[in-house]
Amino acid sequence: MAFFFAQFLTGLANAAALFLVASGLSLIFGVTRIVNFAHGSLYMLGAFIGVTLMNLLPGHFGFWGAILLTGLAVGAIGAFIEMVVLRPIYRAPELFQLVATFGVILVIQDLALMIWGAEDRLGPRAPGLRGVWRIFGEPVPKYDIILIAITPFILFALWYLINRTRLGVLVRAATQDREMVGALGVNQAWLFTGVFALGSALAGWGGALQLPKGGADLLMDFNIIGAVFVVVVIGGMGSLPGAFIASVLISVLSVFGVTYLPQSTLVLMFVVMAIVLIVRPYGLLGREEVAGEHGQVGAPEQPIRPYGPTGRALVAALLAVLAALPFVAEQFVLTLTIDMIVFALFAASLHFILGTGGLVSFGHAAFFGGGAYAAALLVFHTDTPMELAFLFAPLAAGLLALGIGWFCIRLTGVYFAMLTLAFSQLVWSLAFQWRGVTRGDDGLVNIWPADWLNSPEAYYYFTLALGVGGILFLRHVIHAPFGYALRAGRDSPRQAEATGIDVKRVQYVAFALAGAMAGLAGGIFVFSKGSVFPTELEIAASFDALIVVFLGGVKTLAGGVVGAGFMTVVEDWLTRLEYWRLLLGLLIIAVVIIAPEGIVGSLRSLWMRIRGTNDEVAK
Amino acid sequence: MTEILRVEHLKKSYDGFLAVNDVSFSVDKGELKALIGPNGAGKSTCFNMLMGQLKPTAGNVFLDGKKITGMRPREIWRRGVGRTFQITGTYPSMSVIENVQMALISHHHNIFSIAPRAWKLYRDEAFEFLRIVDMEDQADRPCSILAYGDLKRLELAIALCHRPRLLLMDEPTAGMAPSARIALMQLVADIVQDQGVSVLFTEHDMDVVFAHAHHIMVLNRGELITDGSAEEVRNDPQVQEVYLGGGTLFAEARDA
Numbered sequence: 001m002a003f004f005f006a007q008f009l010t011g012l013a014n015a016a017a018l019f020l021v022a023s024g025l026s027l028i029f030g031v032t033r034i035v036n037f038a039h040g041s042l043y044m045l046g047a048f049i050g051v052t053l054m055n056l057l058p059g060h061f062g063f064w065g066a067i068l069l070t071g072l073a074v075g076a077i078g079a080f081i082e083m084v085v086l087r088p089i090y091r092a093p094e095l096f097q098l099v100a101t102f103g104v105i106l107v108i109q110d111l112a113l114m115i116w117g118a119e120d121r122l123g124p125r126a127p128g129l130r131g132v133w134r135i136f137g138e139p140v141p142k143y144d145i146i147l148i149a150i151t152p153f154i155l156f157a158l159w160y161l162i163n164r165t166r167l168g169v170l171v172r173a174a175t176q177d178r179e180m181v182g183a184l185g186v187n188q189a190w191l192f193t194g195v196f197a198l199g200s201a202l203a204g205w206g207g208a209l210q211l212p213k214g215g216a217d218l219l220m221d222f223n224i225i226g227a228v229f230v231v232v233v234i235g236g237m238g239s240l241p242g243a244f245i246a247s248v249l250i251s252v253l254s255v256f257g258v259t260y261l262p263q264s265t266l267v268l269m270f271v272v273m274a275i276v277l278i279v280r281p282y283g284l285l286g287r288e289e290v291a292g293e294h295g296q297v298g299a300p301e302q303p304i305r306p307y308g309p310t311g312r313a314l315v316a317a318l319l320a321v322l323a324a325l326p327f328v329a330e331q332f333v334l335t336l337t338i339d340m341i342v343f344a345l346f347a348a349s350l351h352f353i354l355g356t357g358g359l360v361s362f363g364h365a366a367f368f369g370g371g372a373y374a375a376a377l378l379v380f381h382t383d384t385p386m387e388l389a390f391l392f393a394p395l396a397a398g399l400l401a402l403g404i405g406w407f408c409i410r411l412t413g414v415y416f417a418m419l420t421l422a423f424s425q426l427v428w429s430l431a432f433q434w435r436g437v438t439r440g441d442d443g444l445v446n447i448w449p450a451d452w453l454n455s456p457e458a459y460y461y462f463t464l465a466l467g468v469g470g471i472l473f474l475r476h477v478i479h480a481p482f483g484y485a486l487r488a489g490r491d492s493p494r495q496a497e498a499t500g501i502d503v504k505r506v507q508y509v510a511f512a513l514a515g516a517m518a519g520l521a522g523g524i525f526v527f528s529k530g531s532v533f534p535t536e537l538e539i540a541a542s543f544d545a546l547i548v549v550f551l552g553g554v555k556t557l558a559g560g561v562v563g564a565g566f567m568t569v570v571e572d573w574l575t576r577l578e579y580w581r582l583l584l585g586l587l588i589i590a591v592v593i594i595a596p597e598g599i600v601g602s603l604r605s606l607w608m609r610i611r612g613t614n615d616e617v618a619k
Numbered sequence: 620m621t622e623i624l625r626v627e628h629l630k631k632s633y634d635g636f637l638a639v640n641d642v643s644f645s646v647d648k649g650e651l652k653a654l655i656g657p658n659g660a661g662k663s664t665c666f667n668m669l670m671g672q673l674k675p676t677a678g679n680v681f682l683d684g685k686k687i688t689g690m691r692p693r694e695i696w697r698r699g700v701g702r703t704f705q706i707t708g709t710y711p712s713m714s715v716i717e718n719v720q721m722a723l724i725s726h727h728h729n730i731f732s733i734a735p736r737a738w739k740l741y742r743d744e745a746f747e748f749l750r751i752v753d754m755e756d757q758a759d760r761p762c763s764i765l766a767y768g769d770l771k772r773l774e775l776a777i778a779l780c781h782r783p784r785l786l787l788m789d790e791p792t793a794g795m796a797p798s799a800r801i802a803l804m805q806l807v808a809d810i811v812q813d814q815g816v817s818v819l820f821t822e823h824d825m826d827v828v829f830a831h832a833h834h835i836m837v838l839n840r841g842e843l844i845t846d847g848s849a850e851e852v853r854n855d856p857q858v859q860e861v862y863l864g865g866g867t868l869f870a871e872a873r874d875a
Contacts, residue, residue: 301712
């Protein structure tokens with residue numbers, strides 16, 4: 001019992017940092033509607049800056065003073081990021097900003113590597129709090145007790161700030177209706193900057209406060225961001241008490257999880273989140289999001305048309321070049337092109353559900369990796385012929401999407417995104433921890449194609465036929481009644497329902513179709529590489545696809561494909577350099593700021609301006 | 620006359636507040652009936668319950684004698700009820716005619732088909748509906764750049780697509796210029812005449828109401844206070860009380 005209680009206290013202490021970071025994210029999302037993926041990076045910066053300052057400043061005052069200063073410093077960095085990166089793109093399409101924040105993650109990763117080096121830093125112990133106190137005979141670190149004591153004060157201070165001060169009134173008003181607050185004469189730009197700085201400062205404090213327990217390393221950003229999103233979603237977006245309850249819940253559960261169910265650690269919090277969202281779709285203390293009736297941000301989407309003669313000629317020319325490639329190009333070009341086609345099909349399937357369906361999925365890699373694993377498992381364990389195993393990839397991914405979609409489709413917006421993320425984590429942890437079947441991070445190897453495909457040229461044509469075929473099929477569906485119904489449900493669910501369209505069912509079918517096509521891409525992928533590892537299922541893989549779709553342009557049909565081509569080439573070229581993350585991050589940020597409609601969308605706008613047909617769409 | 624819609628003791632409460640309280644009425648076939656009342660009287664709440672967007676706290680709605688209470692909007696639509704909204708709901712990413720084609724695709728049970736090109740389907744039929752609302756010259760413009768009055772007319776064309784027996788129009792002329800209002804309601808009156816559709820509409824503009832409605836109902840604070848001909852309603856002291864605290868609004872309104 002005493003051990004039980006001590007564990008509970010450890011969980012409570014861990015909740016402190018988590019709550020700080022989560023409350024910052026929640027504040028930022030509430031006011032600016034920006035899903036700040038870089039929040040984990042700010043937390044990591046807090047840890048590194050904290051270590052540096054603690055080593056510079058001596059004694060009691062030095063330790064706590066360093067923590068205070070760290071928050072201020074990270075807050076200033078946050079304000080800088082908001083002003084330079086985010087402020088130019090508030091008018092961009094919804095969620096486009098998250099691509100920019102992803103660029104920020106990459107930049108901060110490499111900057112931290114440059115400044116602090118690759119080695120992990122041990123956090124200094126808090127002066128005077130080095131030992132343990134015995135509670136019911138069990139040792140509990142003194143610093144843990146201090147953290148447990150501090151957390152309610154932080155919650156209260158934040159609550160006071162939000163509910164009892166003028167700034168808080170503005171923040172709450174802006175959370176409900178940004179445009180109205182702007183119309184009432186509040187300088188939105190500075191309100192956003194201020195809130196972003198405050199949220200960043202909270203992340204910085206979280207990073208500094210956890211130093212004596214955890215230290216600082218370069219993996220902290222990705223390690224915490226999953227947990228932070230889970231906390232914010234379980235608590236309810238924008239609810240501080242909700243974030244507090246969820247932080248405690250998650251931290252305590254994971255402490256017990258480590259002790260009693262060690263193989264569950266990676267997946268536990270996502271299971272909790274999935275259960276909470278299924279029972280309470282808007283989190284424990286969250287309220288249903290009222291969809292903004294203020295119209296779409298950015299230029300309205302144009303009616304879609306199949307390509308005219310010029311477009312068809314261009315596509316035909318591109319296909320001809322691709323078909324002739326094996327006769328002229330070296331083998332590494334073929335390999336690169338296969339990667340590109342696989343990624344393009346994967347991105348096109350995400351674009352189908354995201355652009356045409358309006359459902360932002362954060363976990364699309366589950367279907368890509370799911371398809372790859374399905375085929376690989378069959379080959380690895382049962383020696384199934386490649387042709388049969390390959391067919392199984394889209395089939396299994398489609399079934400997986402039917403299963404996951406059954407839970408997710410009932411949600412919308414950020415909650416939908418988070419639940420898809422949770423399920424993809426679930427799939428990933430299966431692949432990672434169910435070693436008996438999946439061999440964990442050793443991966444499944446020796447998954448080669450059948451003999452008749454086992455030459456680079458043969459497999460290249462196989463990829464070309466199926467990859468391009470898949471992309472064209474998705475395009476065709478978008479132009480078919482089903483694609484129109486999907487778009488109708490996105491444009492105006494109310495009108496669609498009032499004219500006989502079962503919007504949720506259409507979305508469900510589309511989700512399964514997108515999953516199957518991602519699985520097809522995964523199937524092509526696994527036989528081209530000969531192996532598959534859990535990395536294909538990671539959050540980062542889902543984000544790669546998201547970035548590509550946003551970069552290419554959500555509101556254009558070719559967006560996903562063009563973005564994927566662009567990204568594959570750029571990554572292949574940049575990853576040869578030492579600080580490629582920094583450059584890639586800066587490049588992403590630059591594209592986002594210069595071309596807020598995405599590459600294809602911006603090219604089209606430019607083209608129309610040149611031809612002077614901007615006001616009416618060409619038929 | 621036979622009735623197409625019957626509403627019995629309809630009630631909607633929000634945390635104890637009665638938005639609609641014990642409302643009963645009926646609409647006859649071929650009738651153009653108005654539901655009027657001051658702001659907040661519960662007109663839109665009533666409409667949303669008829670069409671399934673809201674679930675009533677109590678009471679029932681019958682279409683042609685069959686109970687449709689609690690059905691989803693799309694099921695009620697399939698039974699032959701069309702609807703237009705106070706704030707228009709159209710698909711901005713489609714062209715004008717594609718908006719109509721979409722409703723036709725749904726009407727012809729083609730939503731899940733993936734073979735044909737959607738913009739080739741039912742184009743002639745859609746064109747006919749656009750002609751009814753006088754929008755055929757704008758058929759291929761993007762819906763996102765239409766003027767508000769045109770959106771209202773487009774929405775009417777969409778609502779006519781499945782040849783409804785009953786049309787529910789929530790503030791059909793809100794946000795339109797006075798001349799356009801008269802024209803639109805004349806159009807609706809013609810449709811009632813030509814196609815035998817029954818129409819129930821809410822409206823703020825008394826010119827529109829008294830010029831076209833066969834019967835008028837007045838709703839105040841969630842309760843139905845009158846149901847009768849234009850003449851009866853105009854002379855009802857309770858109605859005058861509600862609207863003017865006892866003036867002679869409607870005589871003036873008619874002269875205006």
